[in-house]
Amino acid sequence: MGKVLLAGVGATPIGEHWEKSLRDLMVDASLNALRDAGVEKKNVDAIFVGNMSSGYLQGQEHLGSLLATWLGIPGVAAHKVEAACASGGAAVHDAFMAVKSGLYDCVLAVGVEKMTDASTDQLTSALIMADDQEYTAFAGFSFVALNALVYRAYMDKYGAKQEDIALFAVHDHEHAVHNPLAQYRRAVTLDAVLSSPLVADPLHLLECAPTGDGAAALLLCSEEKAKELGLKPEVEVAASALATDVLSLHDRDDLTTLNATLRAAERAYKIARVEPKNVDVAEVHDAFTVLGVIHLEDLGFAKKGEGWKLVKEGEIEAGGKIPVNMMGGLKARGHPVGATGVYEVYDAALQLLGRAGKNQVEGAEVALAQNVGGVGGTVAVTILRRVR
Amino acid sequence: MSYMNSVPRAWRERVTKYRLIGGRCKKCGKVFYPYRGSCPRCGSDDVERIELPKRGRVKYFTVVRSAPAEFKRYEPYVVALVELENGAIVPAQLTDVDADEVYEGMEVEGVLRRYREQGEDGIIEYGVKFRPVVGGGGEQ
Amino acid sequence: MNGIASIIGYGAYLPRYRIKAAEIARVYGRNPSSTPIKEKTVPGLDEDSLTHAYEAALNALRRAEIDPSEIEVVFVGSESPPYAVKPSATIIAEALGITPKLYAVDMEFACRAGTTALLSAVGLVHAGLARYGLAIGTDTAQGRPGDALEYTAAAGAAAFIVSKPRSDAVATIEAAYSYVTDTPDFWRREGQRFPRHGARFTGEPAYFAHIIGAAKGLMEETGLKPSDFRYVVFHQPNVKFPTRVAKRLGFTKEQLERGLLSGIIGNTYAAASPIGLVNVLDAAEPGDRILIVSFGSGAGSDAISLVVEDGITERRPKAPLLSSYIERSKEIDYALYLRFRGFICR
Ligand SMILES: [Zn+2]
Numbered sequence: 001m002g003k004v005l006l007a008g009v010g011a012t013p014i015g016e017h018w019e020k021s022l023r024d025l026m027v028d029a030s031l032n033a034l035r036d037a038g039v040e041k042k043n044v045d046a047i048f049v050g051n052m053s054s055g056y057l058q059g060q061e062h063l064g065s066l067l068a069t070w071l072g073i074p075g076v077a078a079h080k081v082e083a084a085c086a087s088g089g090a091a092v093h094d095a096f097m098a099v100k101s102g103l104y105d106c107v108l109a110v111g112v113e114k115m116t117d118a119s120t121d122q123l124t125s126a127l128i129m130a131d132d133q134e135y136t137a138f139a140g141f142s143f144v145a146l147n148a149l150v151y152r153a154y155m156d157k158y159g160a161k162q163e164d165i166a167l168f169a170v171h172d173h174e175h176a177v178h179n180p181l182a183q184y185r186r187a188v189t190l191d192a193v194l195s196s197p198l199v200a201d202p203l204h205l206l207e208c209a210p211t212g213d214g215a216a217a218l219l220l221c222s223e224e225k226a227k228e229l230g231l232k233p234e235v236e237v238a239a240s241a242l243a244t245d246v247l248s249l250h251d252r253d254d255l256t257t258l259n260a261t262l263r264a265a266e267r268a269y270k271i272a273r274v275e276p277k278n279v280d281v282a283e284v285h286d287a288f289t290v291l292g293v294i295h296l297e298d299l300g301f302a303k304k305g306e307g308w309k310l311v312k313e314g315e316i317e318a319g320g321k322i323p324v325n326m327m328g329g330l331k332a333r334g335h336p337v338g339a340t341g342v343y344e345v346y347d348a349a350l351q352l353l354g355r356a357g358k359n360q361v362e363g364a365e366v367a368l369a370q371n372v373g374g375v376g377g378t379v380a381v382t383i384l385r386r387v388r
Numbered sequence: 389m390s391y392m393n394s395v396p397r398a399w400r401e402r403v404t405k406y407r408l409i410g411g412r413c414k415k416c417g418k419v420f421y422p423y424r425g426s427c428p429r430c431g432s433d434d435v436e437r438i439e440l441p442k443r444g445r446v447k448y449f450t451v452v453r454s455a456p457a458e459f460k461r462y463e464p465y466v467v468a469l470v471e472l473e474n475g476a477i478v479p480a481q482l483t484d485v486d487a488d489e490v491y492e493g494m495e496v497e498g499v500l501r502r503y504r505e506q507g508e509d510g511i512i513e514y515g516v517k518f519r520p521v522v523g524g525g526g527e528q
Numbered sequence: 529m530n531g532i533a534s535i536i537g538y539g540a541y542l543p544r545y546r547i548k549a550a551e552i553a554r555v556y557g558r559n560p561s562s563t564p565i566k567e568k569t570v571p572g573l574d575e576d577s578l579t580h581a582y583e584a585a586l587n588a589l590r591r592a593e594i595d596p597s598e599i600e601v602v603f604v605g606s607e608s609p610p611y612a613v614k615p616s617a618t619i620i621a622e623a624l625g626i627t628p629k630l631y632a633v634d635m636e637f638a639c640r641a642g643t644t645a646l647l648s649a650v651g652l653v654h655a656g657l658a659r660y661g662l663a664i665g666t667d668t669a670q671g672r673p674g675d676a677l678e679y680t681a682a683a684g685a686a687a688f689i690v691s692k693p694r695s696d697a698v699a700t701i702e703a704a705y706s707y708v709t710d711t712p713d714f715w716r717r718e719g720q721r722f723p724r725h726g727a728r729f730t731g732e733p734a735y736f737a738h739i740i741g742a743a744k745g746l747m748e749e750t751g752l753k754p755s756d757f758r759y760v761v762f763h764q765p766n767v768k769f770p771t772r773v774a775k776r777l778g779f780t781k782e783q784l785e786r787g788l789l790s791g792i793i794g795n796t797y798a799a800a801s802p803i804g805l806v807n808v809l810d811a812a813e814p815g816d817r818i819l820i821v822s823f824g825s826g827a828g829s830d831a832i833s834l835v836v837e838d839g840i841t842e843r844r845p846k847a848p849l850l851s852s853y854i855e856r857s858k859e860i861d862y863a864l865y866l867r868f869r870g871f872i873c874r
Contacts, residue, residue: 121457128456133391134401135422138503138515139479140452140459141467148450149469156448156492200450201487250469250477251420251428255448406623439625462573483574484544486858500582500623501574512610514619517574522856523848 002223004099005233006384007106008037009346009353014183014214014334022058022114027070029215029339030110037219039106039229041071044219046104047078050091050111051338053126054080057118067110077104084130085287086373087111088216088341089242089380095220096240096382105225111342112215123211127337130374132248144208144288146249146375148200151290153255155202158305160293162202166193167311168292169207169331176328178358179347183212183334193289207289209335216342218349235352238274238366238385241267247377256305258376261298265370268381269300272366276300279383280364281323281351283344285372287330295370296324299381318361326351326359341371345382352386392458393506398513405515406500408440410476419476442498442516444472451487458504466490470518484519497521532704533650534697534837536594536660537689539587540806541580542793542853545570547865549679555862556674564766568682568794570860570868571668577606578616580685580799581666582623587847588687589624591698594660596625599689601649601661602632605641605798607716607723608667609634620664631658638714639763640824641665641798642686647704647830649690661690667797672722673871680766682794686802696839698809699818703833705746707738714825725825731769734827739763739773742829743821750833754778757833758816761787761804763823765795786811787820792854798824803850805834810849812836 010032012025020028026049034041049063060066064078083090088111095109115123127143128136136146154160170190176182188206196206226233243263249255269275276299284299286292296307301322310316316324327333327347330340348367350356364386371380391397403409404422412419413427414434420427423437449468452459459465466482468490482490483501496518504513547570549563571580581604589596604617617632626632631652635641642665649661666685671677693700713734716723726734739762747753754760760783762770767790774784787804796803801822808818816836823829866872 119457121455121460124454125456125458134397136479137456138405138513139467140455140462140465140481140503141479142452142454142456144454145450145452145467149448152448152450152492197453198451199454200452203450246428248479250479253429402622406619407625481574484572484856500579502576502579503574512576514579514623523852 001100001102004096004237005221005223005226005387006218006235006237006349007039007221007226007231007233008033008219009349010036011181011216011343011346012214013181014212014336016116017213018116020213022054022060022112023066023070025114025213025215026067026110026112029112029217030067030071030108033108033217033219037231039219039231041073043106043229044073044076044108045106046098047076047108047110048091048094049078049080050087050341051080051113052082052084052087053113053129053337056126056129058114083378084373085337086341086371086378086380087338088343089371089382090341090378092218092341092345092382093240093242093380095218096237099220099222102222105222107220108217109220109342110215110217111339113336113338114213115211115336116213130377136248142200144203145200147288147291148203149249150255150375151202151288154290154294157256160305160308163190163194164308164312165289165293166190166207168286168289169193171311171316172286172325172329172331175326175359176332179327179333182328182332183210184332203288209287209330212334212336214334214336214339214343216339216346218342218345234387235349235384236387237382239268239271239383240380241271242378242380243267244378245376247374249375256294258294258298258372258379260376260379261295261370264379264381265299268383272383272385274366274383279322279366279368281326281348281361281367283348283369284324285330285340285344285370286325287335287372291372292329299368299370323361326356326361341380344369344371345384348384352384393510395511398511408442408478408498408516410438410440411435412438419474421476421478440476440478441473444470444496446490446492446494446496447471447477448492449482449490468518470496481517482519483517495521531693531700531702533653533690534693534700535688536691536697536839537588537590537592537843538687538698538806538809539584539591539847540684540686540803540850540853541583541587542569542684543571543575543580544856544858545572545860545868546857547860547862551862552679564679564768565791565794567792568680569684569796570865571683573868575668576610577608577666577668577685578610578619580668580683581616581664581687582620584666584685584687585620585624585662585664588662588689590847591843592689593846597627599626599660599662600630600658601652602626602630603635603645603648603661603663605635605637605645605665606667607636607638607641607797608669637828638824638826639797639800640822640828640830642802643820643822643830643832646688647706647832650701653690653692663688663690665798665802667799669795669797670722670869677725680790680795682796684793684796684799684803686799686806695837697837698840698843699834699836701832701834703746703750705742705749705831706828707741707745708828709738711827713827730825734825735765735769735823736773738827738829739821739823740777742831743777743819746831746833752833756817757783757819759786759808759812759818760784761801761808761818761820763801763821764788764790764804767791807850809840810844810851812840814838814840
């Protein structure tokens with residue numbers, strides 16, 4: 001089977017897009033990706049739209065046909081993909097499978113979420129739908145609360161300190177300053193993070209990814225199609241893997257590791273034939289500071305219980321052992337939930353394309369993006385590689 | 389939201405929620421909540437339905453200071469993973485306790501309380517919450 | 529065993545929160561040193577008369593030590609059910625695991641509903657129509673903010689499990705006498721949130737006439753006299769009324785005080801005299817005779833005479849004593865009280 005090539009990437013800025021609707025955002029991102037690839041829309045033969053909550057937040061489902069209609073290419077194969085906050089990563093996974101299988105040659109993977117149409121408490125209700133509505137949501141857990149429990153468990157088990165873990169947010173903000181699409185392009189101090197209001201103890205507001213609107217899109221092509229269209233993509237999708245774990249924390253024996261990350265990463269590394277040490281830059285799903293730390297461990301960049309040390313010792317910066325979230329991560333680039341998985345691949349691709357500006361990791365050849373749904377009920381891992 | 393105002397949904401779950409109906413895996417021994425046909429740890433289908441004990445300890449807890457819409461009126465409130473006497477872990481609200489009084493390992497007992505209401509004129513959904521143990525007696 | 533039926537399990541519940549009557553007086557500019565009681569119970573945000581009833585019943589079940597599925601009657605007496613239409617009894621029975629072979633219903637007779645539930649269960653068990661019966665009196669009473677009732681309208685529940693007479697029971701009911709007339713001293717019209725009352729009319733023609741009528745009727749029928757009882761419990765809307773009626777009927781302070789709790793918990797309406805009985809059972813010894821007389825507006829009283837059985841010693845420690853619930857208290861101010869009672873619009 002041939003390579004799956006990344007022919008183009010596109011995204012909207014993340015933020016409060018009061019004048020743009022859900023459909024505007026996904027149309028914009030899709031057109032940006034097509035423009036970036038230099039491919040006409042009529043060449044697209046399938047679209048996968050990653051989105052979590054359009055049914056609840058906009059009263060709108062059936063996003064595949066909606067996007068095809070508003071893009072002006074009705075007729076293509078298109079449907080929505082939902083895996084909570086991993087919806088974007090799942091869309092990428094489906095697009096990868098579609099091209100890899102040979103069934104489709106030119107596929108859009110789109111992620112979109114329009115969060116600011118809802119009030120904060122409605123959003124809180126929407127987000128907890130990522131967990132078990134009947135038992136977890138019923139008991140009044142917010143999604144932040146579930147992650148707060150993970151935080152407690154992690155600090156209990158490894159004796160890690162909050163001031164070390166919270167550095168992840170500081171790191172993200174520092175890098176978002178130079179990302180033109182980021183929601184929060186300003187640095188924050190550790191002091192500001194730890195003195196921000198508690199949302200669910202011990203999680204402070206500035207340790208949690210913000211809510212925002214945004215859409216991102218990737219155009220994936222087969223080698224034959226690229227040749228036919230005269231494209232010379234510089235990056236390939238070397239692997240995409242997806243795994244699940246039991247949906248809720250109360251079913252797990254250990255709260256401090258995401259089994260779905262272990263499984264998805266193992267598969268992705270195997271498919272791409274790389275090891276963690278070969279990864280030059282990574283995008284991890286730090287919806288909450290402590291999750292960022294846990295991902296560093298589960299992805300194989302740090303020993304269990306020592307992810308926070310990488311952060312503290314500057315090893316996730318450019319020039320460090322494993323540069324991470326160089327475009328601001330979920331915390332500062334932003335986290336329009338169903339779009340995030342696609343933004344992560346977008347940001348990883350910028351590094352391999354040499355388009356990351358001041359955040360560029362020089363000579364990056366292999367990049368990894370990890371996207372988490374719920375509290376690890378689903379994890380998608382994508383590995384990109386420069387085409388040699 | 390239709391799921392929030394569904395009477396059949398609440399009705400169908402009532403016994404599980406009022407009495408904490410869980411499962412015990414006959415293969416690996418895991419006890420879990422709620423009951424389902426396969427073990428969340430080992431995947432075995434050899435699972436028996438049991439009523440869980442209503443005493444346990446707070447394993448992890450947090451304070452919800454920004455609640456989902458249907459819990460807004462209780463803000464701030466404590467939610468926890470409660471480890472029951474037989475090892476089952478139940479996600480539940482704590483009640484009759486102030487956030488600053490809760491600690492990991494706190495002994496708690498199950499009581500029936502209101503969780504959600506389907507609007508002012510809809511049905512009330514009850515379930516088990518946990519609170520600090522009252523008095524000395526009361527072996528079940 | 530001589531008697532109509534036995535109580536094999538009993539239990540009570542009081543919510544955690546308290547408000548001092550002086551705090552209510554402060555808000556309305558009244559004299560904080562002349563309030564009808566000291567403090568009263570207040571239910572938490574997630575509580576109602578049904579959840580109160582559940583816990584009282586659970587405590588009764590712990591002492592009865594029977595399989596809940598053997599209970600065939602559930603009566604819940606309350607004037608503050610969470611649903612105007614839809615029984616509390618069904619939810620309580622389902623939550624406790626009581627069989628669907630069940631005669632269950634809610635009852636309303638103002639503050640008398642608790643003893644009425646008890647006597648109704650006693651009747652069915654005595655007649656052989658049910659093996660065990662569960663009777664509960666429960667209320668989360670409401671007084672209109674600023675109304676005199678607000679000082680005392682409190683929350684609590686008490687529950688009893690009834691069987692055929694047996695010596696390993698907690699107590700055996702030997703006689704009962706009910707006294708009912710049409711006397712509108714307190715009422716709540718359909719659709720109204722708060723009850724209204726006849727102020728001083730609630731005293732002589734209502735509370736006193738009915739309690740005295742029932743108590744005297746029972747003693748006349750049985751030949752018992754006040755000195756035959758170790759304890760006496762009256763409905764207790766405040767401290768003054770039960771104290772006065774005890775005196776008028778010839779009971780002493782010593783007979784009265786164990787079962788008189790309104791000064792520190794308030795008027796728990798349908799649970800008021802039943803909770804008084806629970807506190808008496810928490811201290812009573814085998815052979816003690818107890819008289820309980822309820823009163824419910826509208827109006828009526830049930831007088832019940834019980835004799836404590838040997839089983840009490842073993843059953844009592846199986847559930848928390850009422851004192852555990854009394855000690856478990858957290859004082860709140862009037863603002864928080866309004867929030868807890870749902871009086872703050874948001
Ligand atoms: Zn198992």
